[in-house]
Amino acid sequence: MNDPALGDHVATEHPDHRSGVYRVVGVGDRQVTLLLVGDEEGKRIHTGDVVSVALSEFDGFESVEPPTRRQSLRESIRAGRAIGYWSLRAKARQLRARPAQTALVALLLGGGLLSDVLNLAPEPVSTALVVAGSLLFVLVVTGRLG
Incomplete structure (x- = not known):
């Protein structure tokens, strides 16, 4: 070569x-x-x-040809479960490390869902609360919110 x-x-x-x-x-x-x-x-x-x-x-x-990743279906499923476990564990740790932000997220999500189920607020308000809570949840678990 x-x-x-x-x-x-x-x-x-x-x-x-x-x-x-x-x-x-x-x-x-x-x-x-x-x-x-x-x-x-x-x-x-x-x-x-x-x-x-x-x-x-x-x-x-x-x-030569590039190497292949010969992984069985069982190995792929096992690896996916392990990644999911550690991802959830890391997210839970982020939520525990930021109790104030976690409480705010819970209030927004819970308030939005309850107000929608119990018809306590107009639908756009409930939707806005759920969307805001979801966005804040993502920011908290990724560590991007203070």
């Missing part, structure tokens, strides 16, 4: 380098910087291993 370009995926059997799929992350006059992104089987891995190779040595690398 003569002209490496950023983003190219290459592999080598050279004994000095770990076998696997590398992505070109830097190209200089004399060397190429590679990030290990796949194992020998072409499955995506996240190692953070960075290797610098002399341009003359880079000719021993061959162009």
